[in-house]
Amino acid sequence: MSATIPYLLMDVDVAATGTPGSLSSFSSTNGLGDIVLMPLMLNYSVNPDFNVNFRVGAYAPTGSYEVGRLANTGKNFWTIEPVLGLMYFGQKNGFEASAFFGADFNTENDDTNYQSGTQIHVDGTLAQHFPLLGGLAGVGVSAYYYQQVTGDSGAGATLGDFKGMTIGAGPVVSYTRKIVGHDTVFEFKWLHEFETKNRLEGDILWLKAVFKFW
Numbered sequence: 580m581s582a583t584i585p586y587l588l589m590d591v592d593v594a595a596t597g598t599p600g601s602l603s604s605f606s607s608t609n610g611l612g613d614i615v616l617m618p619l620m621l622n623y624s625v626n627p628d629f630n631v632n633f634r635v636g637a638y639a640p641t642g643s644y645e646v647g648r649l650a651n652t653g654k655n656f657w658t659i660e661p662v663l664g665l666m667y668f669g670q671k672n673g674f675e676a677s678a679f680f681g682a683d684f685n686t687e688n689d690d691t692n693y694q695s696g697t698q699i700h701v702d703g704t705l706a707q708h709f710p711l712l713g714g715l716a717g718v719g720v721s722a723y724y725y726q727q728v729t730g731d732s733g734a735g736a737t738l739g740d741f742k743g744m745t746i747g748a749g750p751v752v753s754y755t756r757k758i759v760g761h762d763t764v765f766e767f768k769w770l771h772e773f774e775t776k777n778r779l780e781g782d783i784l785w786l787k788a789v790f791k792f793w
Contacts, residue, residue: 580617580618580619580620581616581617581620582614582615582616582617583614583615583617584611584614585611585612585613585614585615586609586610586611586612587609587610587611587612587642587652588609589606589607589608589609589650589651589652590605590606590607590650591605591606591607591649591650591779592604592605593605593649604649605649606648606649606650607650608643608648608650608651608652609652610642610643610652611641611642611643611652611653612641612642612652612653613638613639613640613641613642613652613653613654613658614638614639614641615636615637615638615639616636616637616639617634617635617636617637618635618637619634619635620632620633620634621633621634627670628667628668628669628670629665629666629667630664630665630666630668631663631664631665631666632662632663632664632665632666633661633662633663633664634661634662634664635659635660635661635662636659636660636661636662637657637658637659637660638654638657638658638659638660639657640653640654640655640656640657641653642654642655644690646690646691654688655688655689655690655691656685656686656687656688656689656694656695657685657686658683658684658685658686659683659684660681660682660683660684661681661682662679662680662681663679663680663681664677664678664679664680665677665678665679668708673707673708673709673715674706674707674708675704675705675706675707675708675717675719676703676704676705677703677704678701678702678703679701679702679703680699680700680701681699681700681701681702682697682698682699682700683697683698683699683700684697685697685698687733688733688735691733691735692733692734692735693731693733693734693735693736694731694732694733694736695727695731696727696728696729696730696731696732696740696742697727697728697729698725698726698727698728698743699725699726699728700723700724700725700726701723701724702721702722702723703721703722703723704719704720704721704722704751705719705720706718706719706720706751706753707719708753711754712756713756714754714755714756714757715754715755715756716752716753716754716755717751717752717753717754717755718750718751718752719750719751719752720748720749720750720751721748721749721750721751721768721770722746722747722748722749722770723745723746723747723748723770724745724746725743725744725745725746726742726743726744727742727743727744727777728742729742730742741777742776742777743775743776743777743778744774744775744776744777744778745772745774745775745776745778745780746772746773746774746775747770747771747772747773747783748770748771748773749768749769749770749771749782750768750769751766751767751768751769752766752767753765753766753767754766758790761790761791761792761793762790762791763788763789763790763791764787764788764789764791765786765787765788765789766785766786766787766788766789767784767785767786767787768783768784768785768786768787769782769783769784769785770782770783770785
């Protein structure tokens with residue numbers, strides 16, 4: 580089992596043009612995001628280099644949310660996310676190739692009476708790892724594809740289905756070593772979104788630290 584407690588710093592800048600003129604707006608906020616709880620994580624080792632992983636996560640609406648505010652650290656609804664992962668990590672060559680296939684099932688936002696449709700997504704990473712300062716460093720590239728497969732619903736869904744789609748890619752670096760006898764992983768990822776429909780488009784900077792207790 581695991582829990583992810585995110586802290587977000589968000590800047591949202593929107594510009595639109597049309598008749599009779601242009602409109603721009605900016606919003607900035609930071610704080611606790613939606614905590615991710617994973618009460619079930621299963622892993623099967625096919626061989627020392629290849630693992631198959633299955634997990635079920637729940638995104639709790641713990642982040643800050645206000646109707647009409649552009650930058651919100653939370654979504655104000657629950658999401659249940661099953662994920663299947665395929666992970667290759669060469670013990671001798673240090674090469675990593677991983678892919679995660681997931682689906683998001685959302686509840687309704689009670690403040691807006693809006694329920695986002697079901698989304699599917701694929702996340703993948705290719706990286707090379709090498710010894711560094713008593714640990715293991717990694718450098719590579721990560722990418723993801725997100726597609727909404729069912730339409731939005733609820734009284735607040737005045738635009739209809741409004742299905743979203745996003746593609747993003749960028750570099751990733753990581754470092755793993757033992758700290759006080761426990762495996763610890765640090766990872767930094769930059770994902771640039773370059774193909775987006777019916778969603779905000781931008782850049783995601785992701786810093787992650789994982790401490791394995793046992």
